[in-house]
Amino acid sequence: MDADRPYDLVLFGATGFTGALTAEYLARNAPQGCRWALAGRNRDKLEALRTHLGTLVPGCADLPLLTADAADPASLREVAASARVVISTVGPYLRYGEPLVAACADAGTDYVDLTGEPEFVDLMYLRHHRRAVATGARLVHSCGFDSVPHDLGVLFTLERMRALDVLPEGAAVSVRGFVRAGGTFSGGTFASALSAMSRLRAAGRAARERRAAEPRPAGRRIRTSAGPLRRSAEARAWAVPLPTIDAQVVARSAAARPDYGPAFTYGHYAAVRRLPVLLAGAAGLAALLVAAQVPPLRRALTGLRRPGDGPSAEQRAASWFTVRFVGDTGPGTRVFTEVSGGDPGYTETAKMLAESALSLAYDDLPPTAGQVTPAAAMGTALIDRLTAAGLRFTVLDGPPATAPRRGA
Numbered sequence: 001m002d003a004d005r006p007y008d009l010v011l012f013g014a015t016g017f018t019g020a021l022t023a024e025y026l027a028r029n030a031p032q033g034c035r036w037a038l039a040g041r042n043r044d045k046l047e048a049l050r051t052h053l054g055t056l057v058p059g060c061a062d063l064p065l066l067t068a069d070a071a072d073p074a075s076l077r078e079v080a081a082s083a084r085v086v087i088s089t090v091g092p093y094l095r096y097g098e099p100l101v102a103a104c105a106d107a108g109t110d111y112v113d114l115t116g117e118p119e120f121v122d123l124m125y126l127r128h129h130r131r132a133v134a135t136g137a138r139l140v141h142s143c144g145f146d147s148v149p150h151d152l153g154v155l156f157t158l159e160r161m162r163a164l165d166v167l168p169e170g171a172a173v174s175v176r177g178f179v180r181a182g183g184t185f186s187g188g189t190f191a192s193a194l195s196a197m198s199r200l201r202a203a204g205r206a207a208r209e210r211r212a213a214e215p216r217p218a219g220r221r222i223r224t225s226a227g228p229l230r231r232s233a234e235a236r237a238w239a240v241p242l243p244t245i246d247a248q249v250v251a252r253s254a255a256a257r258p259d260y261g262p263a264f265t266y267g268h269y270a271a272v273r274r275l276p277v278l279l280a281g282a283a284g285l286a287a288l289l290v291a292a293q294v295p296p297l298r299r300a301l302t303g304l305r306r307p308g309d310g311p312s313a314e315q316r317a318a319s320w321f322t323v324r325f326v327g328d329t330g331p332g333t334r335v336f337t338e339v340s341g342g343d344p345g346y347t348e349t350a351k352m353l354a355e356s357a358l359s360l361a362y363d364d365l366p367p368t369a370g371q372v373t374p375a376a377a378m379g380t381a382l383i384d385r386l387t388a389a390g391l392r393f394t395v396l397d398g399p400p401a402t403a404p405r406r407g408a
Helices: 017-029 043-056 058-062 073-082 098-107 118-135 148-163 187-197 200-213 246-256 275-292 295-302 313-317 347-362 380-388
Strands: 007-012 036-040 065-067 083-088 110-113 138-140 172-182 221-224 230-232 237-241 263-272 320-328 335-341 392-396
Touching (some): 007 017, 007 073, 007 347, 017 036, 017 043, 017 347, 036 043, 043 058, 043 065, 065 073, 073 083, 073 098, 083 098, 098 110, 098 118, 098 138, 138 347, 148 320, 148 380, 148 392, 172 246, 187 200, 246 263, 263 275, 347 380
Parallel strands (some): 007 083, 036 065, 083 110
Antiparallel strands (some): 172 320, 230 237, 320 335, 335 392
């Protein structure tokens, strides 16, 4: 523990929708003696949040408050210098996130966020990875539903395959992940998605620059390969390739961890059981993608949900997710696992984000530095934390039953 730093954790963006949920989770679950603080740009909102937390957990009535703004790099440098770990919930990250990443990289401060924006993650690698390696900072993006269940689910699957003796050393291994979820989204999430859709060319350019700059693991082959839309016997559903950041995070974990083997392939899909649902979803996504390219339409869509707006407690209570994995090294070696939980976008994301920060602050982890993934930085220690916190990591007997879950 850095005795010269007053805080173990600082939560930046605490008054936003997901930030407030993360603050509530920390209030109830931070270990005794944890020194943590709330940070944001609006002092009045910070004080209101602290008052609310104090009604939940009396000891939180005196939480320190730090005023800092994403547009004021000096204030962010003060936040980074004051903490061992900083949590950021301020998105869209491409617009607001870099100054805090830079501050943490310079200060040698560990950093976690919940971004699902590939362009942002690639740019942060290009601009700040080397500095973070030099200072010892661990920059861990995508510590929410993007991409903890998928990243840790693959790690869990490989661990179970070894335990069942179906993953011999040196074998080529393939893992496929099938995602199903029910829930709604906040204004911040919607704004981030629209921003990413409007910047596909820029995102592609950043990805190419990163591939050119990032070393590849010597003597090992890491691939992502989803293939075309198809009916999957393993998922007992239509398998829709998902172009989200999750497969990229899994591949980077595989590159960082030699225990994924000399040849590793990951495929990432949405599992959709009914064809009409698939067609309606595809049509809606296509329309949104087209609208995101037209600035007036994009602005109009952004106005439909304000930052800070989000699903009610009742809506979150009815939400759920499952990610089912199939790992194999050849015929007859398939192992089925599942990661599942409640509301994916907010309740469980706040839990994943907070536990990721607590793991960096308190767990005995392998030495890493620079931009690293959840599986590379925290690995099984984070699986253990999330299992204790109520997420389910399970081994299944076979493919899922044909009966739909919660009407999906």
